[in-house]
Amino acid sequence: xxxxxxxxxxxxxxxxxxxxxxxxxxxxxxxxxxxxxxxxxxxxxxxxxxxxxxxxxxxxxxxxxxxxxxxxxxxxxxxxxxxxxxxxxxxxxxxxxxxxxxxxxxxxxxxxxxxxxxxxxxxxxxxxxxxxxxxxxxxxxxxxxxxxxxxxxxxxxxxxxxxxxxxxxxxxxxxxxxxxxxxxxxxxxxxxxxxxxxxxxxxxxxxxxxxxxxxxxxxxxxxxxxxxxxxxxxxxxxxxxxxxxxxxxxxxxxxxxxxxxxxxxxxxxxxxxxxxxxxxxxxxxxxxxxxxxxxxxxxxxxxxxxxxxxxxxxxxxxxxxxxxxxxxxxxxxxxxxxxxxxxxxxxxxxxxxxxxxxxxxxxxxxxxxxxxxxxxxxxxxxxxxxxxxxxxxxxxxxxxxxxxxxxxxxxxxxxxxxxxxxxxxxxxxxxxxxxxxxxxxxxxxxxxxxxxxxx
Amino acid sequence: xxxxxxxxxxxxxxxxxxxxxxxxxxxxxxxxxxxxxxxxxxxxxxxxxxxxxxxxxxxxxxxxxxxxxxxxxxxxxxxxxxxxxxxxxxxxxx
Numbered sequence: 001x002x003x004x005x006x007x008x009x010x011x012x013x014x015x016x017x018x019x020x021x022x023x024x025x026x027x028x029x030x031x032x033x034x035x036x037x038x039x040x041x042x043x044x045x046x047x048x049x050x051x052x053x054x055x056x057x058x059x060x061x062x063x064x065x066x067x068x069x070x071x072x073x074x075x076x077x078x079x080x081x082x083x084x085x086x087x088x089x090x091x092x093x094x095x096x097x098x099x100x101x102x103x104x105x106x107x108x109x110x111x112x113x114x115x116x117x118x119x120x121x122x123x124x125x126x127x128x129x130x131x132x133x134x135x136x137x138x139x140x141x142x143x144x145x146x147x148x149x150x151x152x153x154x155x156x157x158x159x160x161x162x163x164x165x166x167x168x169x170x171x172x173x174x175x176x177x178x179x180x181x182x183x184x185x186x187x188x189x190x191x192x193x194x195x196x197x198x199x200x201x202x203x204x205x206x207x208x209x210x211x212x213x214x215x216x217x218x219x220x221x222x223x224x225x226x227x228x229x230x231x232x233x234x235x236x237x238x239x240x241x242x243x244x245x246x247x248x249x250x251x252x253x254x255x256x257x258x259x260x261x262x263x264x265x266x267x268x269x270x271x272x273x274x275x276x277x278x279x280x281x282x283x284x285x286x287x288x289x290x291x292x293x294x295x296x297x298x299x300x301x302x303x304x305x306x307x308x309x310x311x312x313x314x315x316x317x318x319x320x321x322x323x324x325x326x327x328x329x330x331x332x333x334x335x336x337x338x339x340x341x342x343x344x345x346x347x348x349x350x351x352x353x354x355x356x357x358x359x360x361x362x363x364x365x366x367x368x369x370x371x372x373x374x375x376x377x378x379x380x381x382x383x384x385x386x387x388x389x390x391x392x393x394x395x396x397x398x399x400x401x402x403x404x405x406x407x408x409x410x411x412x413x414x415x416x417x418x419x420x421x422x423x424x425x426x427x428x429x430x431x432x433x434x435x436x437x438x439x440x441x442x443x444x445x446x447x448x449x450x451x452x453x454x455x
Numbered sequence: 456x457x458x459x460x461x462x463x464x465x466x467x468x469x470x471x472x473x474x475x476x477x478x479x480x481x482x483x484x485x486x487x488x489x490x491x492x493x494x495x496x497x498x499x500x501x502x503x504x505x506x507x508x509x510x511x512x513x514x515x516x517x518x519x520x521x522x523x524x525x526x527x528x529x530x531x532x533x534x535x536x537x538x539x540x541x542x543x544x545x546x547x548x549x
């Protein structure tokens with residue numbers, strides 16, 4: 001007895017140190033395993049690409065859009081003969097590039113009814129959002145230490161807010177109602193004299209709801225709070241007037257409006273003046289707000305895209321609305337228990353987010369291989385977690401898992417919509433026939449009343 | 456008047472002819488639709504200066520489309536869009 005007792009603590013120590021070593025070994029092994037898995041998945045993806053017989057049809061206009069040939073046509077001269085640095089003051093190469101970027105600036109400004117001097121070129125909406133959110137909050141940090149945003153914002157705004165939180169700012173993440181819109185009364189109640197910035201996106205990238213920007217702008221102006229809106233999904237698709245809407249900062253992305261990738265713009269109001277701390281410092285280009293040589297071809301492309309968007313706005317809008325109606329009607333006619341996520345009225349019609357009850361969204365996406373679709377934003381499409389936007393609007397876990405986003409754009413055709421309806425209905429039916437949940441639902445069992453046993 | 460009518464008709468045909476050459480299905484469909492819509496929408500315009508302006512706009516766009524068709528076809532992928540092969544694909548996916 002004594003012998004064992006004396007021995008036991010030693011044994012325990014030995015065991016624990018082994019287990020600790022084992023666990024760290026196991027951890028690194030698991031990490032390695034995961035890396036191998038990831039590599040395998042990637043290779044599978046590439047192999048599939050080679051086997052591709054036909055190009056899938058594209059229905060993911062919220063992720064990105066194909067470049068309009070008219071945009072490329074204006075860009076190409078600046079990618080060949082006209083290569084000057086727009087900031088060169090001493091020769092013709094610089095002057096012609098500078099002239100081109102100033103013309104592009106005018107075109108961007110005109111689309112949102114701003115002054116060209118209020119437009120700053122950036123690398124995209126993510127950078128614009130970062131500059132706006134961090135820049136304004138940091139500039140006014142001595143006087144005001146509170147910023148407001150919504151829970152359904154894009155990741156880059158939410159992440160910038162997290163950074164601000166770590167710097168000691170107080171951040172309020174405003175919840176949204178069931179339809180995805182914010183409650184104006186609630187917003188009013190949290191606007192304090194300590195608030196420096198309120199950031200609300202114009203059109204949501206996942207569910208396509210349109211926030212009441214004009215009302216929010218008015219409210220923020222009356223409380224002397226700067227109002228930033230992420231308009232990456234809405235510029236060129238819905239009419240925007242920064243003065244009517246009382247917007248102080250507005251982010252624009254090039255590749256969502258049939259322009260090139262890697263370019264965006266930020267509108268910064270001059271009267272009343274909005275001041276901000278730059279994130280990137282250097283040569284002092286773009287009024288010291290965004291240093292770095294302005295990429296002439298991309299800027300020319302953004303300008304062209306804005307000009308065309310303005311010309312084609314009504315035509316695009318009627319066309320997209322028509323196709324979106326065709327898609328929703330077609331799918332709801334062929335399948336039951338389909339839910340349109342987000343407000344049915346206040347929305348941009350080109351973004352249709354549907355939940356197919358009792359169908360696993362990931363399986364449906366796999367089945368619809370010949371249609372380029374996504375279950376949510378491209379940034380988070382790698383993870384199997386249900387989208388935080390859908391959870392914020394109070395969608396049930398199962399419905400959040402069964403959602404698919406259909407993105408309709410300028411180049412979508414009727415035949416593509418019909419094909420999508422046909423294929424979606426076919427696969428939803430097939431997947432539901434395999435699902436035990438669907439069977440139970442058909443028999444009239446209330447699935448919410450079931451207590452699933454834990455294994 | 457007859458001469459402008461003729462030049463409008465020629466431009467229309469040239470535009471449609473060029474748009475047909477886009478190898479990317481979506482571009483082809485879009486520009487064909489837009490050319491038809493635009494000419495249809497403006498068919499009753501009588502004002503000579505307005506017609507001249509629109510003709511110039513059309514000529515410029517013809518140039519853009521000609522250049523872009525050339526470039527676009529240089530990089531055309533081997534596979535065609537699934538929509539263009541719809542019947543074929545429905546057999547192969549079974």
